[in-house]
Structures are given as C-alpha cells and as structure tokens.
Amino acid sequence: MKNILIQSLEKSFFESLKYSKVAVLVDENTKRDCYPILKNFLPENHMLIEIQSGEENKNLQTCGYIWEALTKARFDRKGIVFNLGGGVIGDMGGFCASTYKRGIDFIQIPTTLLSQVDASVGGKLGIDFQGFKNHIGLFRNPNNVLIDTQFLKTLPERELRSGFAEVIKHCLIADVDYWQKITKNDLQNQDWTEITAHSIQVKYDVVSQDPTEKGLRKILNFGHTIGHAIETVYMENPDIERLLHGEAIAIGMICEAFISVQKALITTSACEAIQGYILKIYGKTPIETDFMDIILENTLQDKKNTGSTINASLLEGIGKCGFDIPINANEIRESILYYNSL
Numbered sequence: 559m560k561n562i563l564i565q566s567l568e569k570s571f572f573e574s575l576k577y578s579k580v581a582v583l584v585d586e587n588t589k590r591d592c593y594p595i596l597k598n599f600l601p602e603n604h605m606l607i608e609i610q611s612g613e614e615n616k617n618l619q620t621c622g623y624i625w626e627a628l629t630k631a632r633f634d635r636k637g638i639v640f641n642l643g644g645g646v647i648g649d650m651g652g653f654c655a656s657t658y659k660r661g662i663d664f665i666q667i668p669t670t671l672l673s674q675v676d677a678s679v680g681g682k683l684g685i686d687f688q689g690f691k692n693h694i695g696l697f698r699n700p701n702n703v704l705i706d707t708q709f710l711k712t713l714p715e716r717e718l719r720s721g722f723a724e725v726i727k728h729c730l731i732a733d734v735d736y737w738q739k740i741t742k743n744d745l746q747n748q749d750w751t752e753i754t755a756h757s758i759q760v761k762y763d764v765v766s767q768d769p770t771e772k773g774l775r776k777i778l779n780f781g782h783t784i785g786h787a788i789e790t791v792y793m794e795n796p797d798i799e800r801l802l803h804g805e806a807i808a809i810g811m812i813c814e815a816f817i818s819v820q821k822a823l824i825t826t827s828a829c830e831a832i833q834g835y836i837l838k839i840y841g842k843t844p845i846e847t848d849f850m851d852i853i854l855e856n857t858l859q860d861k862k863n864t865g866s867t868i869n870a871s872l873l874e875g876i877g878k879c880g881f882d883i884p885i886n887a888n889e890i891r892e893s894i895l896y897y898n899s900l
C-alpha cells in the first residue's frame with residue numbers, strides 16, 4: 559500500500575504519468591464539487607465520463623455505458639481511468655477498467671470519508687446484480703490511490719458522519735490509543751488528514767495479512783453482522799427513512815459491544831464508553847420491534863456464517879477483536895432491546 563498511496567494531489571505525480579488516453583469517471587456531485595480541483599492536474603485532452611450518483615446505479619447497465627464511452631473514445635490498453643467519487647464510483651469504475659480489454663490501469667481518487675478509509679484499500683471491486691450487493695466483481699489493486707481530504711469539505715455532513723463509523727471501527731478493533739484520541743473530539747473537530755492516514759493503515763495491516771478473507775480480515779466486520787441486518791431492513795422498507803451504511807454500523811457496534819460484555823470479553827465500562835461516544839455522534843434511532851424478526855432473519859444470511867451458526871467479530875477489549883465467534887438469535891434480540899433502552 560505504501561508505494562501506491564499518495565496523500566494530497568501533487569503536480570509532479572500527474573506529470574510523471576505516461577498514458578495514451580485519460581478518462582475521469584464522475585457523478586453529478588463529484589463533477590460539480592471535486593472535478594474542478596482535479597482538472598488543474600490533468601492533461602488538457604482528458605475525457606469525462608459522467609454517470610448518475612447512487613447505489614441503485616451501481617449495476618451492469620451503467621457499466622455498459624462506461625465501456626461504451628471508452629470504446630467510442632478508442633481507448634487502448636495504454637489508457638487510464640481516474641475514478642473520482644465515493645465507493646460507488648470506485649467499485650464500479652475499478653471493475654470497468656479491470657475488465658475493459660482484459661484490464662487497463664486505473665487510479666482511485668476517493669472523495670467520501672467512507673471510500674477514503676475503507677473502499678480504497680483491499681482491492682475489492684464490483685457491482686450489484688439482481689438485488690444482490692457486490693455480487694459480480696473481482697479483487698484487483700489500483701495503480702495508485704490518491705487521498706486528499708480537501709474533497710471532504712463539500713461532502714454532506716450526514717455522509718461524513720456515516721464514513722466516520724468505519725474510523726471508529728478501525729480504532730475499536732486495533733488501536734486503543736487512537737480511540738482515546740478521536741473520542742476527545744466531536745465530528746467537527748477532527749484532523750482528517752491524520753485520521754485517514756491512520757485508518758487506512760489499520761485496514762491495510764489487516765488486509766495484507768489476509769487478502770482473501772480466510773480469517774483475520776473478518777475483524778473488519780465488527781458491527782456489521784447486526785448493523786448490516788438493520789441497514790437491509792431499512793433499505794427494503796420504503797415507508798421509513800433510509801439509514802446510511804455507517805449509521806447502521808454505528809448501531810451494530812453498540813449491539814455487538816453489548817454482546818461482547820455478555821460473553822465477558824469486554825468490561826461494562828468499556829461498553830459504556832463505546833456507546834456514549836457513538837450516541838453523542840449519531841444520536842439514537844430506536845429500532846421498531848416489528849422489524850426484529852426480519853433483522854434476525856437477515857443475520858442468518860451473513861456471508862461469515864457457517865451453516866446455521868451466526869459468526870460475529872466481537873471486541874476482546876478496546877483495540878482488540880476476535881472473529882468467528884458464534885452468537886445466537888436471542889443474544890442479538892437482547893442486544894437490540896438494550897440499544898433501544900439507552
């Protein structure tokens with residue numbers, strides 16, 4: 559990672575690139591807010607490919623549009639694609655570049671906090687298919703990842719807060735000192751340049767020890783067994799306002815910290831510190847008990863399960879996490895009721 563990661567845009571880096579053609583993939587938001595910054599660094603004859611923002615467009619049809627644009631512009635294998643946007647642009651743009659003419663170069667320029675600290679590391683690329691998230695894709699690393707926190711200035715606060723859940727997660731699973739540091743401040747007073755560097759390092763260290771998620775990499779799923787099950791319910795229920803990924807994961811981290819206490823893996827005071835900070839940043843979204851059965855059903859679908867056993871990644875102290883720890887439906891139910899009671 560160290561040799562592909564570049565913090566802040568640098569003219570000399572762009573000048574050193576030698577490509578036959580350059581395309582920049584954007585959506586309407588990153589075209590408006592981020593492209594004007596990047597443009598100054600690019601050769602004049604680059605092309606722009608604009609797609610519509612949103613997870614609902616991370617699909618094969620949009621890929622068709624991207625591949626067509628590259629084909630019409632006669633991109634050969636010496637062309638390069640810059641993916642300028644959040645995780646949707648990064649995952650899909652990387653997937654399109656990796657499959658166009660059996661793979662051309664691409665550089666990730668993540669512009670959301672979530673994509674900077676999470677999606678940009680680990681080489682997972684792909685799209686959604688027939689209602690299944692990230693169903694079609696591959697592992698491939700970009701040529702470079704350019705992280706520049708000046709892009710975060712235009713990011714809606716709710717998106718920033720959502721991405722911050724992965725930062726909190728990285729501290730909780732791997733670095734108690736950094737947890738102490740971030741919890742001294744609220745969302746508005748964080749040093750994003752330092753935080754992104756730290757968070758990326760945590761994810762990189764974990765991923766490089768287990769690139770294909772056979773074991774250790776599962777600790778990155780802390781908060782996700784329950785959080786993802788809650789996110790799915792909210793997504794499938796048009797009558798209630800959607801929860802962003804990180805907002806659901808924040809709830810999931812409180813629930814899973816509670817289960818860690820029940821299993822005597824962490825102390826009650828550690829759990830209270832975790833829930834206190836998370837509630838301060840995210841407030842509380844009570845989970846309707848009508849959804850309980852569907853949430854429990856969803857946790858059974860989790861990719862980390864073996865057969866009918868739900869495997870979770872649980873804290874074993876602040877800054878340490880275990881994985882493949884069996885939890886049952888009752889423990890999950892109790893943890894959600896606990897969250898509701900806070």
Ligand SMILES: NC(=O)c1ccc[n+]([C@@H]2O[C@H](COP(=O)([O-])OP(=O)(O)OC[C@H]3O[C@@H](n4cnc5c(N)ncnc54)[C@H](O)[C@@H]3O)[C@@H](O)[C@H]2O)c1
Binds near residue numbers: 585588616644647709
């Ligand atoms: N590859 C991985 O390892 C990995 C990890 C986590 C998530 N993901 C994927 O990432 C996606 C979610 O990514 P996301 O949270 O970045 O959402 P996103 O890509 O949908 O971006 C969120 C919104 O912010 C806008 N935006 C982006 N940057 C902006 C900026 N600087 N200023 C103003 N607006 C801006 C976008 O247009 C969009 O409307 C999901 O598809 C998920 O599957 C991938």
Ligand SMILES: [Zn+2]
Binds near residue numbers: 724782803807
């Ligand atoms: Zn996540």
